[in-house]
Amino acid sequence: MKLTIIGGGGFRVPQVFEAVAADDAPVRIDELALYDVSADRLEIIGAILARLAAERRHVPTITTTTDLDEALRGADFIFSAVRIGGTRGRILDERTALELGVLGQETVGPGGLAYALRTVPFMTRLAETIRRVAPEAWVINFTNPAGIVTEAMQRVLGERVVGICDTPIGLMRRAAAAAGSSADAITFDYVGLNHLGWLRSITAGGDDLLPRLLGSDASLESIEEARLMGFDWVRAIGALPNEYLYYYYFTREATARISAAATTRGEFIDRQQAQFYSAPGDDPLATWLQARHDRESSYMAESREADEERHASDVDGGGYHQVALDLMAALASGRPSTMILNVRNNTLVPQLPEDAVVEVGCVVDADGVHPWPIAPVRGDMLGLMTQVKSAERLVIGAVHEGSRELAWRGFAAHPLVDSVGVARSLVDRYSQAFPEIGETLTA
CATH class of the missing domain: 3.40.50.720 (NAD(P)-binding Rossmann-like Domain)
Structure with a gap:
């Protein structure tokens, strides 16, 4: 192959x-x-x-x-x-x-x-x-x-x-281990969009293990997402959120920390990659291994205290490369594999368009990708999914139609943009910073 x-x-x-x-x-x-x-x-x-x-x-x-x-x-x-x-x-x-x-x-x-x-x-x-x-x-x-x-x-x-994304499957595996089970021995309910989702149940032997896990400080301590959001918050919502929900639930704190940092994450990666590609040295493998370690250790640093290091279990999800390999293996061999993937919604979340892409649990085999049925999505979770998906689809529409107005609407619709005026300024500034965006948004 x-x-x-x-x-x-x-x-x-x-x-x-x-x-x-x-x-x-x-x-x-x-x-x-x-x-x-x-x-x-x-x-x-x-x-x-x-x-x-x-x-x-x-x-x-x-x-x-x-x-x-x-x-x-x-x-x-x-x-x-x-x-x-x-x-x-x-x-x-x-x-x-x-x-x-x-x-x-x-x-x-x-x-x-x-x-x-x-x-x-x-x-x-x-x-x-x-x-x-x-x-x-x-x-x-x-x-x-x-x-x-x-x-x-x-x-x-x-x-x-x-x-594919490695964050939801990593969350599921950490949660299963914290609940005293293994990923292979459970079923689960995970729903959301990419970088915006929730693990809402972990079932083994007919019992939902999540309530007991949420009630234990010792269990939650082993889960990075619970430490990021706070034990009280994950108990309040009755679910374990994807780590990127930190930016939605703690927007003010995240923005302040990123603004106060000497460099943004992008500046760190830019400097690191420039050094690596310009001077890989006599042993490029060793140089790459060190750079990879530094990158993974500093991931989402703004969500942690200055002296707080990531736990070893925080990066045990296998990485996106393992997710990709598992997906290829299931499609090629026919051996079923359980995964969390970005797939067509169809009727999984009836409130979203059928051709919208959602992130849910799936079984993959030689016949393709088969999303699991999920429990109904309601309340604040549905509201956040609907709002973000609306922004995403407006931006896709802006590209296909070359419409600056649709782009402006997309930015304004996003819950992390707090002003229509700011949304317009964002589109204008990004168009100036990136000629390709200006060339796309001609209508």
């Missing part, structure tokens, strides 16, 4: 290689094609993969190319993880919002909508190329903002596009 990675020069590509080349990998990839617009980055990542390959028995043939059609041709699976605008774009996403007094974050709020405005056009063109060159391939999307991008690509390719 052939796996093509769009964004093959990306920093995290070696992690995907480690997963597919592991001795116990549940599916064997014969060819790994790396596509990127940067030949220099492909060369550096290729050197790291060569080092990793020397230590493994099952190594796919590795090809690198800047020719998209060549990379896609014959692909069984296509994995997308690109950053349109690069890390410099992320800095502008964050700083532009902060300058206007609203949250500056990569995928949540106005920064995420700006990211979508310049990413959806590229990803739509990519989907059209896939439809022409590799129409039978499964597309696994990790390009952020993943929910918006997946929904935009599904408009071209249908349900063969699946969005």
